[in-house]
Amino acid sequence: MLLVISFGSFCLSAYGASAPPAIFYSDLQSGPNTGGENNNGAYVTIYGKRFGTSQGASYVTVGSGKAVNYKLWTDTKVTFQLGGSATSGNVTITNSSGTSNGVPFTVRAGAIYFVSTSGNDSNSGAFASPWRSIPKAKDSLSAGTIAYLMNGVAQTAVDNYNADLSIQSAGTASTPIALVAYPGATVTIGNNSANYGIRTPAISGGKDYWVLAGINFRGLAAMDLVGVTGWRVVGNDFSCPNGSGQSACVHTDTTTNLKFYGNYVHNVGDAAGSIDKYYHAVYFTTNSNSIDAGWNTVVPNPTHSTKSGGCRAIQFYSTGGSDQYDLHVHDNVVHDAVCDGINFSTVNPDNGTVEAYNNLVYHVGTGPDPYNGSSNYACIVLNSSSSSPRNPADVYNNTLYDCGSRGTSDAGALALGIPSRLRNNVVRVTGTEAYLAPSWNASCTTITGTNNLWYGGGTAPSCTTSNVIADPLFANAGGDDFHLQATSPAKDHGTTVTTLKTDLEGIRRPQGAAYDIGAYEYFQSSTTATNPCDLNADGVVTTADVQIAISQVLRVSACGTADLQRNGTCTVVDVQRVVNSYLGQTCRTGP
Secondary structure, eight states: OOOOOOOTTOOOOOOOTTSOOEEEEESOSEEOSSSSGGGOOOEEEEEEEOOOSSOTTOEEEETTEEOEEEEEEOSSEEEEEOOTTOOSEEEEEEETTEEOOOEEEEEOOOOEEEEOTTOOTTSOOBTTBOBSOHHHHHHHOOTTOEEEEOTTOEEOSOOBTTEEEEOOOOOOSSSOEEEEEOTTOOOEEOOTTOSEEEEOOSSSSOOOOEEEESOEEESSEEEEEESOBOOEEESOEEEETTOOSSEEEEEEESOEEEEEESOEEEEESTTSSSEETTEEEEEEETTOEEEEEESOEEESOTTOOSSSEESOSEEEEOTTSOOBOSEEEESOEEEEESSOSEEEOSBOGGGSOEEEESOEEEEEOOOOOOTTOOOOEEEEEEOOSSOOOSSOEEEESOEEEEEOTTOSTTEEEEEEOSOEEEESOEEEOOSSOOSBOGGGOOOTTTEEEEOOEEESSSSOOTTSBSOEESOOOEEEGGGTEEEEOTTOTTTTOSOOOTTOOBOTTSOBSOSSSSOOSSSOOOOOOOOOOOOTTOTTOSSSOOHHHHHHHHHHHTTSSOSSTTOTTOSSSOOHHHHHHHHHHHTTOOOOOOO
């Protein structure tokens, strides 16, 4: 039996409601507060944690005014209209646990349009008179305009340049063009056989400053960005089961100032029949610099198959170009990749920061070798193509688990070929794999750092100081829950990283006497668990409880707390009861 439940790009929470809400990012950063549906302006979606499962008395403030017309409210995602009271300033959310951090927003002029399956491309594009097709919207938009795509709208035939949607116009830094799924809508661009779902063809003309949000992208390459700057790609679903060749499901070339936030990239090349060394889930190639990739879930091969699929989860490799720089990979959950989890193959920190932090990477580097050559098999790889950097790449507060079980000389938790500073990382190997990939010959001339936890692979690397060598005591590694237990030796044993204010779930660092080691900061909720669907007894029913139920149904762990029917066995009925409770219903127990 295969049971698959997707919760998007957010990792599983183990914290109760007493922690304040945290906003990670928004889809739009600017837009009008008038026009559009009911003249209430643009719809904006914020993503984060601990918003609450329903709105109740909670609210969102935009600058000095409250938002209106809340179309969607979940614990991790809230969509609202700006309303006439919104002003330029920070977006915050306030609930019974407090007020969140703020993310910036600018109220500006701009037109708003709509696309609907009941529309007509001869219409005006207004909410009451929508267009019918995405190409019509795309060709009609100009700098500062937004098109909302209603439920069921799809573009699955070739538009131009072998792409189901070809982008050939530009916004500006202050007035981008936006294609956004209407709140709660399912929208698709591309199909599993399309050469490209969406692309910017390598032709003359500007194609900069677009926002794409909330859309399902499909194709042999679902997204291909060439020669653009200033794109914002947020909260989308990417899948490329038939992909292969020297490309990726998400591919960039000579692309700069890209924000790639909260996307779910999955099922990459897993129907192609073999493992392809050159095909990856997310691939930032030739001279792609100033990349900020955060809060994504990248799962190239979620079925755990080792017979087919793409190779690496996130890859930086400048084919024929210069070493890359100004790269920030953070707050991602990466797992189930045949080859590397995060691979910085061609980077030079001397030209700009190269860093990986607050990432959870697990069950990667499993092998076997691709049909067209061997690969690396590590959680994180750092290397340069031709330069010899003086400044180190920064790797800090990551949790790395089950990396490099392929077991070759190119396998290990870390493969380090350039100067690298390691701080506050949990490195937990589970078999014969190494902490450091042997063939890379990393030495104390390249490795520095402090306060890392090493376990399962023997003696810690001698180049790092204040090592902790002990079981990190994850909450439930078998159930993919890598939060720390209260007695974890990673707790309060990290070094201070002044630039890192929160953990993977937006919990403030530090909570105790010092930073915790790893992607998660231990947080003890004051809430007492009374709901039987609260399987991990942390005071709130979250996706973590759903995952526990799934693990018990699939017999990954013994049937116990998830037996809500009280019949001695765990079934999908129990899972559904936990899901219903997560969605705000009463937890049902008994027959």
